[in-house]
Amino acid sequence: MITRRTLTLAALSLGLAKIATANAAAYPAKPIRFVVPFPAGGSTDVGARLIAESLSRTFGQQVYVENKSGANGTVGVEEAARSPPDGYTILFTIDAVASNPHVFHTRVDPSKDLLPIIQVSRQPIVLAAHPSLGVNSLAELIALAKKQPGLPYATGSGLGSPQHMAVQWFAQIAGIKLEQVPYRGGGPAINDLLGGHVKLGALGSTPLISHYRAGTLRLLAQTSQARSSSLPDVPTFEEQGIKGLVLDQWLGVFAPVGVAPAIVELLNREIGKALADPAVRKSFLDSAQEPVGGTPEAFAELVREDYAKFGRLVKDLNIKAE
Incomplete structure (x- = not known):
């Protein structure tokens, strides 16, 4: 039996759906914030600004970057995840979003609290040395570390980050x-390294590439399966x-849960177009990042796979928050 209450709820649901559709159709009607x-x-900031500039031209609305650092990236991630799901606050971050929950008591589960929109790029993590350290290869670094246990190394993110895991994996x-010295981003880390x-x-290859080309830093190894086209003379760890x-290490775009599917589809499509634009693509490649793109579903699968992989690494490497 259809009651008046049932009809009222149905009408309300239909009305809310129409409002959501209308809002999505008008999107964007105001500036969009990339957190x-x-x-x-660092590489995250550089990539975000490249995409923000392209989307600003496409939408005719300002897309701006707001840096919210702290707690290995969890401060900005939590702020973005808790923002109104209207499409005007978007998270632009690295794969630490999938590793942090295994180390810290974060309030954001990437599989439940964030909507993957698109993978933007990938790049290797690179082990770099100041010339004064006197090493030119992993073999020389290993020999030095055996004579001087506990050599410090900088990372652009903190405990349990992919950069930290890569070095501890190598050391194991x-x-x-080797002892980690965590920084709040690639920019501060590169300054102290220089x-x-x-x-x-x-670090990710982006903050290192110009110094590699200038010869002011020595790049000992990269974590990719094959040598990055931006770092053809730098051998991989496996080599x-x-x-x-x-x-x-990847960069990706997320929205808070509840954002309308039409907005997710629009952002995926337009960011994908930006990544295919020759000028934008060249800017990414010049900063040692390989543009990727793809569907929200493909990105969601990558996030799930890396979440599981980082969980195994945290356990195998015995990484624990102090």
Whole structure:
């Protein structure tokens, strides 16, 4: 029996659906905020600004970057996840979003609290050395670390980040001990590495590429399966005998749960177009990032796979929050 209450609820649901559809159709009607959970100057910030600039032209609305760093990126991630699901706050982050929950008591589960929109790019994590350290290869670094256990190394993100895991994975295989010095982003980390305040660093390739080309830093190894086209002279970890160590770092775009599917589809489509644009693509490649693109479903699958992989690595490497 159809009651008046049933009819009222049905009408309300239909009305809300029409409002959501109308809002999505008018989107974007105001500026869009990209939340980047790391400081300016690192690969996440660089990638976000490239996409924001392209979308601003496409939409005729400002798309701007707001850097919200802290707690290994969790501050910005939590702010974005808790924002109104209207499509005007979008998270632009790295794969630490899939590793942090295994180390910290975060309030964001990427599989439940975020909607994957698109994978933007991938790049290797690169182990770099200041010339004064006096090493030119992993073999030389291993020999030095065995004489000087606990050599410090900088990362652009904190405990349990992919950069941290990559180095600890290497150290475990090589039988050496290295000590992490975490920074709040690639920009601050690269500054101290260039100044020789810390003489070893594990970072995404973006903040390192110009210094590699200038010869001011030595790049010892990269974590990709094959050599990046941006770093053709830098051998992989596997090439140097560290078998199985493959760990690309990716950038991706997420929305809070509840954003209308039409908005997710629009953002996926337009960011994909931006990544295919020759000028934008060249900018990414010049910053040592390989543009990717693809569907929300493909990106969601990558997030699930990496979430599981990082869980295994945290356990295998005995990484625990202090």
